[in-house]
Amino acid sequence: MSQNQNASRRDFFWKLGAAAFAATTLAPSALAFGSKRKEDLKFKLLFNVHADLEDLKLPAEITTLQKLGGVYQGTQKNYSVTGGRIKGPKLNGKILEGGGEWTILHPDGAGKLYLRTPIRTNDGSRIYAHHHGVVYAKSAVIQRLRENKPVDPSEYYFRTTPYFETTSKKYAWLNRIAAVGKGHFVPNGIKFSVYSID
Numbered sequence: 001m002s003q004n005q006n007a008s009r010r011d012f013f014w015k016l017g018a019a020a021f022a023a024t025t026l027a028p029s030a031l032a033f034g035s036k037r038k039e040d041l042k043f044k045l046l047f048n049v050h051a052d053l054e055d056l057k058l059p060a061e062i063t064t065l066q067k068l069g070g071v072y073q074g075t076q077k078n079y080s081v082t083g084g085r086i087k088g089p090k091l092n093g094k095i096l097e098g099g100g101e102w103t104i105l106h107p108d109g110a111g112k113l114y115l116r117t118p119i120r121t122n123d124g125s126r127i128y129a130h131h132h133g134v135v136y137a138k139s140a141v142i143q144r145l146r147e148n149k150p151v152d153p154s155e156y157y158f159r160t161t162p163y164f165e166t167t168s169k170k171y172a173w174l175n176r177i178a179a180v181g182k183g184h185f186v187p188n189g190i191k192f193s194v195y196s197i198d
Contacts, residue, residue, distance in 0.1 A: 043195040046179065047088025051095055051117060052189045053079040074106040081117055084189070090196075091171070093121035101190070103135070110136045113160065115190075125168035131181060133160035145185055153184035162194055 055078075079102075084095030096118045105111040113133035120126055137145065137156035144151050160181035164174035183192025 042198040043180070044198060045088060045090075046194045046196050047086045047091040048191070048193050049084065049086050049095070049181075050186075050189060050191050051084040051099075051101070051115070052082045053101055054082055054188065055079060074104050074111065077103045077105070079103075081115075084117070086119060088194075091121065091127075093119050093125075093127075096120055105135075105142070109138055109142065110134065113158075115160070121168075121171070123170070125166065125171055127164055127166040127168070127171060127174060129162055129164050131160040131162040133158065133181070133183070148187045151185065156184075158183040158185070158190075158192070160192060160194075 079100065080097075081095060081099030081101060082097055086093050086095065099115070099117040101116075102114045103111055111134070113131070113135055115129075115131040115133065117129045117131075118126065119129055135156065135158050141151055141155050145156075160183060162179045162181050164171075164177075164179075166172065166174055178197045179194050180197060181192040181194045183190055185191075
């Protein structure tokens with residue numbers, strides 16, 4: 001290999017290394033995790049929910065069959081949705097009977113929540129909402145909640161990921177979004193705010 005070829009090869013690799021160095025050191029804002037960019041998530045309030053719940057009433061033989069209470073993951077508690085309301089800038093209506101809420105509380109105080117609710121909007125459209133959620137509270141807080149005593153929402157964690165299904169053309173946009181909910185418990189029910197993720 002000639003001297004000129006060696007010099008050309010050295011020059012090529014030097015430029016390649018310099019370009020890699022510049023990409024990793026001269027533009028850290030483009031690579032830094034959590035940097036402020038146009039792609040950051042934005043949240044918009046869709047509506048607020050108040051769902052009325054009551055203990056799920058089942059015949060004794062069904063209760064025994066389903067073994068409600070202690071389950072492999074922890075303690076299970078089921079509720080039926082007896083009604084409720086939805087109010088907000090994007091959606092207003094009623095929660096209809098026929099839904100349910102299932103909570104499995106793990107021994108460490110964390111739990112999974114599953115909520116299903118049929119909705120009728122004020123203009124007559126039908127929407128089906130299903131929420132997967134996470135709750136967490138210390139044992140003393142859980143006991144107060146079970147006794148329907150007032151508990152400040154800051155004393156526990158309650159978040160949901162709601163999804164929607166509808167054949168309404170007006171509300172078809174609900175089929176195409178991801179959303180999050182921030183909730184809290186109230187006597188005989190739950191309240192939460194639902195935000196779209198843009």
